[in-house]
Amino acid sequence: MAGSAWGNAFSSSGTPHDPPLTSHGRDQAIELGQHLSVSGLKVDRLLCSPYTRCLQTAEYIIGVTGGEILVEHGLSEWYLPIRAASKGVHPRPGTAAHLSHSFTHINPDAHQSLLYPSRKGESEEALHERAKEILRLIVRQRTLEPQDRRTREDAEYFGLGRQDVLGTWTCERNGDCSFLTSGEERDWQFSYVEEYEEEGELDPSYVPSEDDKAPFSLSEGASVHEDAFSVEQALKPKL
Numbered sequence: 001m002a003g004s005a006w007g008n009a010f011s012s013s014g015t016p017h018d019p020p021l022t023s024h025g026r027d028q029a030i031e032l033g034q035h036l037s038v039s040g041l042k043v044d045r046l047l048c049s050p051y052t053r054c055l056q057t058a059e060y061i062i063g064v065t066g067g068e069i070l071v072e073h074g075l076s077e078w079y080l081p082i083r084a085a086s087k088g089v090h091p092r093p094g095t096a097a098h099l100s101h102s103f104t105h106i107n108p109d110a111h112q113s114l115l116y117p118s119r120k121g122e123s124e125e126a127l128h129e130r131a132k133e134i135l136r137l138i139v140r141q142r143t144l145e146p147q148d149r150r151t152r153e154d155a156e157y158f159g160l161g162r163q164d165v166l167g168t169w170t171c172e173r174n175g176d177c178s179f180l181t182s183g184e185e186r187d188w189q190f191s192y193v194e195e196y197e198e199e200g201e202l203d204p205s206y207v208p209s210e211d212d213k214a215p216f217s218l219s220e221g222a223s224v225h226e227d228a229f230s231v232e233q234a235l236k237p238k239l
Contacts, residue, residue, distance in 0.1 A: 016091045016201050021053045028180055029060040035179035036065050043067040045110070047138065049075040050093035055103045068107040071096035074115030074134035074216070080198050081121035088200025089119040114141065116217050119206065121198060124190055130216045
């Protein structure tokens with residue numbers, strides 16, 4: 001939705017390829033916040049990618065709906081694989097505590113990132129696996145929270161990303177841009193992307209690890225496909 005400028009793309013975060021919103025992107029973010037406010041949607045917590053333009057959009061939304069921003073690296077954008085011979089890596093934004101100095105609605109104490117994408121990039125298939133896993137981890141974390149700390153409508157929100165539950169829910173909106181003054185401007189599909197290997201950026205602070213060989217790594221306490229937990233069960237409608 002929101003436009004961004006990629007030339008010499010450094011933001012105040014100091015992260016390469018992390019541009020801020022353009023003026024047009026800011027206008028769209030404001031319109032999105034106003035749309036959600038008018039709709040009566042109550043936002044307690046908004047999980048957001050750590051990239052600048054995503055956090056700026058989240059700030060505009062929370063500014064009118066209330067609530068707080070929780071930074072989750074597992075929701076970061078997609079970077080293509082880096083060729084094996086390259087010493088480069090993809091950037092990784094700072095922690096929630098670091099980013100909270102620039103974004104006032106971030107609560108760095110309310111959430112620690114559950115998953116980190118590989119700095120060596122990922123294929124489309126790996127991206128889908130990451131999306132599925134971070135959804136599972138987020139829903140699991142919210143489900144296991146004490147009742148008085150849960151967002152009242154978490155199940156409804158996360159239901160938008162249900163996996164393998166064909167026939168149990170209905171998609172009411174998909175890429176709706178009707179509330180934007182200019183409507184839809186930049187359609188995007190996976191079919192538009194030509195996958196190739198990239199060079200990455202040299203990062204003197206980067207230390208190679210075994211995690212480089214995996215499509216993503218988990219933070220301490222987050223387990224892949226942990227026994228006895230199912231997103232489908234957690235989101236199962238109450239009769």
